[in-house]
Amino acid sequence: MKVLVAVKRVIDYNVKIRVKADHSDVDLTNVKMAMNPFCEIAVEEAVRLKEKGIASEIVAVTVGPKAAQEQLRTALALGADRAIHVATDERVESLAVAKLLKRVADEEQPQLVILGKQAIDTDNNQTGQMLAALTGWGQGTFASKVDVKDGTVDVTREIDGGLQTVALKLPAVVTTDLRLNEPRYAKLPDIMKAKKKPLDTKTPEELGVDIASKVTQLQVETPAERKGGIKVGSVDELVDKLKNEAKVIS
Amino acid sequence: MSILVIAEHHNGQLAESTAHVVAAAQAIGGDIEILVAGESVAGVAESAAKLTGVSKVRVADDGVYAHQLAEPTAELIAGLADDYSHVLAAASTQGKNVMPRVAALKDVAALSEVIGVESPDTFLRPIYAGNAIATVQSSDALKVITVRTTAFDAVDATGSAEVESVNATVENTLSQFVSEELASSDRPELGSARVVVSGGRGMGNGENFKLLDGIADKLGAAIGASRAAVDAGFVPNDMQVGQTGKIVAPELYIAVGISGAIQHLAGMKDAKVIVAINKDEEAPIFQVADYGLVGDLFEVLPELESKL
Numbered sequence: 001m002k003v004l005v006a007v008k009r010v011i012d013y014n015v016k017i018r019v020k021a022d023h024s025d026v027d028l029t030n031v032k033m034a035m036n037p038f039c040e041i042a043v044e045e046a047v048r049l050k051e052k053g054i055a056s057e058i059v060a061v062t063v064g065p066k067a068a069q070e071q072l073r074t075a076l077a078l079g080a081d082r083a084i085h086v087a088t089d090e091r092v093e094s095l096a097v098a099k100l101l102k103r104v105a106d107e108e109q110p111q112l113v114i115l116g117k118q119a120i121d122t123d124n125n126q127t128g129q130m131l132a133a134l135t136g137w138g139q140g141t142f143a144s145k146v147d148v149k150d151g152t153v154d155v156t157r158e159i160d161g162g163l164q165t166v167a168l169k170l171p172a173v174v175t176t177d178l179r180l181n182e183p184r185y186a187k188l189p190d191i192m193k194a195k196k197k198p199l200d201t202k203t204p205e206e207l208g209v210d211i212a213s214k215v216t217q218l219q220v221e222t223p224a225e226r227k228g229g230i231k232v233g234s235v236d237e238l239v240d241k242l243k244n245e246a247k248v249i250s
Numbered sequence: 251m252s253i254l255v256i257a258e259h260h261n262g263q264l265a266e267s268t269a270h271v272v273a274a275a276q277a278i279g280g281d282i283e284i285l286v287a288g289e290s291v292a293g294v295a296e297s298a299a300k301l302t303g304v305s306k307v308r309v310a311d312d313g314v315y316a317h318q319l320a321e322p323t324a325e326l327i328a329g330l331a332d333d334y335s336h337v338l339a340a341a342s343t344q345g346k347n348v349m350p351r352v353a354a355l356k357d358v359a360a361l362s363e364v365i366g367v368e369s370p371d372t373f374l375r376p377i378y379a380g381n382a383i384a385t386v387q388s389s390d391a392l393k394v395i396t397v398r399t400t401a402f403d404a405v406d407a408t409g410s411a412e413v414e415s416v417n418a419t420v421e422n423t424l425s426q427f428v429s430e431e432l433a434s435s436d437r438p439e440l441g442s443a444r445v446v447v448s449g450g451r452g453m454g455n456g457e458n459f460k461l462l463d464g465i466a467d468k469l470g471a472a473i474g475a476s477r478a479a480v481d482a483g484f485v486p487n488d489m490q491v492g493q494t495g496k497i498v499a500p501e502l503y504i505a506v507g508i509s510g511a512i513q514h515l516a517g518m519k520d521a522k523v524i525v526a527i528n529k530d531e532e533a534p535i536f537q538v539a540d541y542g543l544v545g546d547l548f549e550v551l552p553e554l555e556s557k558l
Contacts, residue, residue, distance in 0.1 A: 016512070017378045026382050094350070095359050120493070123377055124362045126350035129320065133354035138424035139320050141347045144487075154428060159343045160441070160496070161260065162432035162488050166319065168425050178477070178494050179487055215359045218372065219385040226519065229540040231531075235553045238525065238543050246523045246540065248445075248502040249469060249558070 001111035001148075001170075003046045003055045006101055007039040007075050009068040010121045019222045026121075026220060035071045038116025040078075040183040041176040045146060046114055047079035048181065054148050055112075057081050061104050063097050065089050069199065076194035077186035083199040088211060094122070096204075096211040098130035103207040105135055110171060112153065117142050117175040128175035138168035142177040251280035251370065256327065256339035256348070257298050257307075259288060264297035266442045267340035269404035272301050274397040275338055276405065277367040281305050285330065285416070287323055289316035300407040310416040317430070318344060322422040324351035329418050331356055331392055335370070341396035341497075342441075353394035360394045361386060363497075365401035379493045379516035399441065400499035400520065433488050440489065443472035445502045446518070448491055449484070450476035452507020452528065452547060456484040461548070462506065464555040474498065474518075476508045492517035507547050510535030527551075 011017060012032040020027045035043075049055035060075035062068045063086040072083035086100050105113060113135075118125035132139035140146070140155025144163065147154040148170075156165045158177045186194075204211045232238045242249045253275045258265040268284070275282045284298045287310040295309045308330070314322045327348070331337055337352065339345035341363045353360035365383070366374030372387045373395070440446065447462050447469070459473070466473050474491040475484065491498055493516040503521035508514060510526070510533055518524070519538055526539035529546050536542040543550060 011378070013513070017381050019382050026378055093359055095354060095357075098354060117494075121378055123379065123493070124350075124360070125346050126353070126360050126362060129347065129350035130354035130360075132320075133324065133351040136424075139347070139351065141320070142343060157343075158487055160488065162430070162486070164317070164430045165428040166425050167428050169423065172424075179481075213359065214389045215361070216387045216389070217384055218387055220377070221383045221385075223376070223380065223383050223519075226524075226538050226540075229524070229536070229538075229542060231536070231542045231544060235543070235550055235557055238541055239554070239557050241541050242502070242523070242525070246502075248523045 001055060002057045002059065002108060003049060004105060004108055004110035004113045005042050005046045005058060005060050005075065005080065006113070006115045006127070007043065007060055007062050007071050008036045008119045009033050009062065009064050009071045010036045010119055013037055013120055019220050023219050023221060025217065033067070035074050036116055036119045038118060038176050041178065041180050042114040042116050043075050043078050043080065044181045044183040045176060049148065050079065059084060059108055059110065061086065061101065063088065063092055063100050072199055073194050074186060076197045077191045078184065082197055085199060085201045086204060086207065087201050088204055090211055092211050093213040093215055094124050094126035095130055096209065096213060097127050098134055099209045100204060100207055101131050102134040103209060112148070112171060113173045115173070115175045117177050128173050132173040135173070138172045140166060140168055140172060140174040143174050144177050144179045146174055146180070251335045252333060253278060253280050253282050253336040253338060254330065254334040255282060255284045256337065256345065257284050257286045257294060258340050258342055258344055259286065259291060259294040262290065262293050264294045266404065266439065267342055267399045268298065269301055270399035270402045271338050271340050271397045272303060272405045273402040274364065274367065276303050277402070278336055278370050280335065283308060285310065285327065287315045287326055288318060289313050295413050299411040299413050300409050302405040302408045304409050304411040307411050307413045308416045309413060310418060314420055314422050317427040319422065319425050319427060320347045320351050321424045322420045323348050324355060325420045326418055327352045328355035330416065334392070336393045336395060338395045338397055341398050345396045349394055349396050356392055356394070358390035358392045358394055359388055361388060362396050363398045364395050365398045379512055380519065381512070398497060400497060433486050437466060438470065438472045440472040440474055440496050440498060443500055445469045445471035446474050446491070446498050446500045447471045447504045447506065448474035448476065448508060449479055449506050450508030451478035451482060453479060453484060459485055461551045465551065465558065468555065468558040476514050505535050505539070506551065508535055509533045510538065
């Protein structure tokens with residue numbers, strides 16, 4: 001079966017972000033960018049499905065500026081067979097990304113779409129669920145285990161109290177949680193080979209999707225700083241401070 | 251303006267989170283109704299009807315809503331949504347699973363993890379692991395929102411709303427519940443505990459987490475963990491505090507053997523008082539801690555327990 005994997009280019013998770021002086025957004029000039037960590041897990045899962053002989057072809061897709069092709073090349077180096085870049089320099093919100101992915105899914109007819117559970121920039125946690133709604137497919141969000149069967153997929157999900165397993169009719173949408181797998185690193189020969197793999201570019205217009213959003217980001221602020229704390233010298237002093245100064249224990 | 255709050259419930263009990271979401275609905279302002287969807291949920295509806303400020307509780311009691319799977323639940327909510335200007339749910343795994351699906355079915359944006367209400371169409375939400383706060387305005391006719399419950403104080407239970415049943419039939423051919431494996435705990439729920447004691451990689455192994463039990467018992471605290479401790483297999487993942495785990499904002503957060511990585515801080519830096527116990531005095535956790543104690547946790551924890 002064919003697997004479609006969506007990946008996103010985001011700020012590297014180790015970077016300490018800065019808000020722009022005019023408070024319009026976070027400053028992304030000259031910061032290190034990378035594939036969203038949850039998307040790496042999605043790619044890894046697709047590659048493992050191929051290694052098990054379950055997936056026959058893996059198509060990686062991204063929505064974003066030209067530079068996002070780097071992340072597609074990474075996905076290709078990790079084992080994706082070909083890539084689709086939906087090119088736009090606009091800010092694209094989750095609903096529009098889901099609509100674009102729906103169009104790609106219409107064309108590609110995958111049996112399984114794997115996405116990360118959330119991107120670490122917007123922290124939305126929406127796109128996979130929205131894609132499932134638009135395609136009319138079942139959704140297995142926050143997956144920690146994916147077990148493809150004949151015509152269905154069992155997805156074990158990380159929920160607040162523990163784990164829940166659901167069976168979804170294929171085709172279906174799965175979003176990855178951290179414990180699904182440990183992503184591999186791309187090897188140098190694979191990185192070289194990835195440069196020769198097919199990468200198609202499309203535009204939102206070609207796909208017939210209006211990406212204008214009804215949500216406007218009015219302002220971005222740095223959160224209130226916590227006041228500098230103190231170091232205490234002993235357990236006695238700590239207990240005394242908590243009782244008499246902070247008054248959080250009695 | 252009417253607001254629909256989606257009740258969260260487990261095992262026939264209304265979850266504490268729902269009272270926080272009602273508080274967020276009050277901040278938006280308007281007539282507040284609650285939807286209880288599930289199987290055998292009369293008791294949940296009764297509890298929901300007592301929440302202050304709620305005018306009506308609508309109950310969809312049917313086997314198809316058992317385990318509140320996303321596909322039928324979202325279809326039910328989308329079918330009712332035209333009566334409302336806002337649909338709100340807690341930003342729990344349940345709310346996050348269902349609400350974006352509802353939004354897409356209604357062709358509107360979803361606003362995740364809202365922490366503040368500026369006006370009925372303008373909201374505050376954290377981005378970049380809580381390292382920036384965005385003010386966002388939605389011009390959609392319907393606002394679909396998940397609420398970070400720790401940002402709103404729960405409403406009381408002084409109300410007596412009317413309860414009516416919803417006559418909507420939804421079929422689900424897409425998904426089936428298979429099984430559930432829930433962690434059992436007698437302690438307060440991590441998301442709503444007044445005190446949280448968390449352990450990190452510095453705990454060394456799962457057995458050592460028992461060192462936190464006595465302190466948690468004395469303080470009535472929930473026990474949490476960093477991702478490092480979960481990934482090392484010390485404790486199950488539902489104990490994880492952080493960007494990818496639970497967001498907590500207790501009165502007191504005690505971080506033991508936790509270095510304080512960005513993704514962990516995103517889950518706890520809104521605690522009122524933070525205490526850090528770590529042997530590395532350079533650990534970033536000390537930059538956010540109100541009280542830091544540099545020392546070996548294996549010496550500090552037993553002493554702390556005996557002195558509480």
